[in-house]
Amino acid sequence: MAPRRRRGEGALPLSEHYGDLVRVALMEARPAGLQTKQLVAATRLSPSQVARRVRHLRDVGAAEHLTPIIWRRKDGYLFSDEPADWIAYEKQQFRLLLGRLTRMITGTLDPHLARYPDDEWAQLASAQLTGVRATLSQLSK
Template identity: 40%
Template sequence: MPRRSRRRGDAARAHALCLCRILLEARPAGLHFPQLRAACELTPAQTRSGLAMLRDLITERGWPPLIYTRHEGYQFTADPVELEIYETARVRVLLTEVRRLVTGTIAPHATLAPDDKRIRHIVTQLNAVESTLDLIA
């Protein structure tokens, strides 16, 4: 099931289509955020909402995946090696975020409220997520 952007309006869709056009024109090179903003003449918020909507449109329309690298910026690619590198890097970021959430917030909360069923459930679920992400990374 495709995820739904919180920014679903017609403006976000128009920004996404503009970003898509610019990225396709730049192929095979990628563009960094300031370059995308300048090429589409969008504000930072409009560019971010356009990128969020673009990821939804990619899913809906079966377009090639959009990745971001520090070296190349945003770009469409179907190269399995580039996709695997990007996916592994993103999973590692998510794994770090989950671990910090567990160790910095959830575990101390669980210590304060050891009988709270909701907190025990959250700990169990996040431990499962952490294990899964760890296997992927």
Template identity: 40%
Template sequence: MAKRSPTAERYADLIRTALFEVVPAGMTLNRLMGVCELSRWQTGRGLAMLRDLCAERGWPPVIWSRDLGYYLCASEAELEEWERAWISEKLTQFRRMITGTIGPHLALSPKSV
């Protein structure tokens, strides 16, 4: 197991508490930062740690949606929809990397591979 930062765990605890107070609604990043009194970097670090803790401890996962912002998801159907959207986004990023960067590089320097 990777070494954990006590500071990141404290940020995660602040975020988890804030999200529990507004369940089932969510919070935008700016509102979450304000409620927890954390910077953008601290909030990002806390969210990453909270995701790890949720997976490890069997808690409902933290997800993000355009409508609600960050929230704790307890619905299996909603979680599956989010997973599909996340995978679709990553596949689009890979496709763009291949067609927009690697493809032109190969066309310019075919012997570089």
């Protein structure tokens, strides 16, 4: 009896294949982009599979120094050769991170410190995250 495969084992070739489907669809649309619905139609993948393959392509692209995939509301996902497009996308990602971090600080950490001002861990987290928050604020401008 052959050993049972765990979930996800052997998925690399399929992952690469699906990643290629997304990459080819985006390359064919170039210089325009494709919205998620258009990528779903072009690749016959589910929206979650498309999202996973985009993440996979970003990881592969970064490792191989390829053109990054960016996302814009009006264009969807696209390959752009313009550094200004990359910077705009990066700033938007920093704004998103800043918003999430700010909500975590104001919604969880600040009330924690208000109730237990001497909590060593909360003080450390607050001090560290203040610096991160300032950095993200500068990067998103």
